[in-house]
Amino acid sequence: xxxxxxxxRHKITKRGQNVTFxxxxxxxxxxxxxxxxxxxxxxxxxxxxxNEAQLEKSRLLSDRFSAERPKGSFSTLEIQRTEQxxxxxxxCASSSPRSGGTEAFFGQGTRLTVV
Amino acid sequence: KNEVEQSPQNLTAQEGxxxxxxxxxxxxxxALHWLQQHPGGGIVSLFMLSSGKKKxxxxxxxxxxxxxxxxxxxxxxxxxxxxxxxxxxDDFGNEKLTFGTGTRLTIIP
Numbered sequence: 001x002x003x004x005x006x007x008x009r010h011k012i013t014k015r016g017q018n019v020t021f022x023x024x025x026x027x028x029x030x031x032x033x034x035x036x037x038x039x040x041x042x043x044x045x046x047x048x049x050x051n052e053a054q055l056e057k058s059r060l061l062s063d064r065f066s067a068e069r070p071k072g073s074f075s076t077l078e079i080q081r082t083e084q085x086x087x088x089x090x091x092c093a094s095s096s097p098r099s100g101g102t103e104a105f106f107g108q109g110t111r112l113t114v115v
Numbered sequence: 116k117n118e119v120e121q122s123p124q125n126l127t128a129q130e131g132x133x134x135x136x137x138x139x140x141x142x143x144x145x146a147l148h149w150l151q152q153h154p155g156g157g158i159v160s161l162f163m164l165s166s167g168k169k170k171x172x173x174x175x176x177x178x179x180x181x182x183x184x185x186x187x188x189x190x191x192x193x194x195x196x197x198x199x200x201x202x203x204x205d206d207f208g209n210e211k212l213t214f215g216t217g218t219r220l221t222i223i224p
């Protein structure tokens with residue numbers, strides 16, 4: 001297993017278009033997280049899954065955003081009708097609970113530019 | 116909501132210097148993470164702490180739960196240590212992290 005994988009690494013899209021990002025977590029990890037990071041800021045939580053169940057969504061996740069993890073493995077994050085304010089790095093992380101706490105492993109991120 | 120603050124925001128030092136980056140948070144936590152982010156975006160986990168001190172190579176992380184404060188130290192700093200270092204806290208033990216804004220470290224040869 002090579003770690004958390006995100007695709008694509010970069011995406012440039014015109015305002016109003018829909019985009020979809022994919023995250024493949026570490027195979028035995030049942031928790032998967034999406035974060036968004038704008039320039040000069042730390043990442044902000046968007047949503048997380050335990051297996052296929054979406055357990056929490058941030059208020060940052062407007063109705064134009066939807067995330068799925070249909071079989072409890074990979075996840076997709078879709079943004080409909082993109083706006084310039086959606087330009088950011090979208091980061092995925094995965095973890096697996098164990099005694100003593102859990103370390104989160106991050107992907108390389110998908111950098112979205114809306115023009 | 117936990118407020119996570121890091122200092123300094125930017126730090127430039129000469130190769131070989133001892134580096135300290137500080138992190139404070141406002142509400143009790145389950146664990147604190149120190150992360151490293153290089154240009155291009157990828158984040159690497161350095162440490163996860165719930166108490167005491169951890170050491171890995173030239174990196175040392177400490178946490179004081181009572182004072183709600185953690186520090187990341189780098190000994191014998193090297194230009195390859197140049198990166199953004201981010202502190203993040205896990206409030207509830209579910210690894211949903213709240214992040215600081217990061218400290219940009221530049222080590223000059």
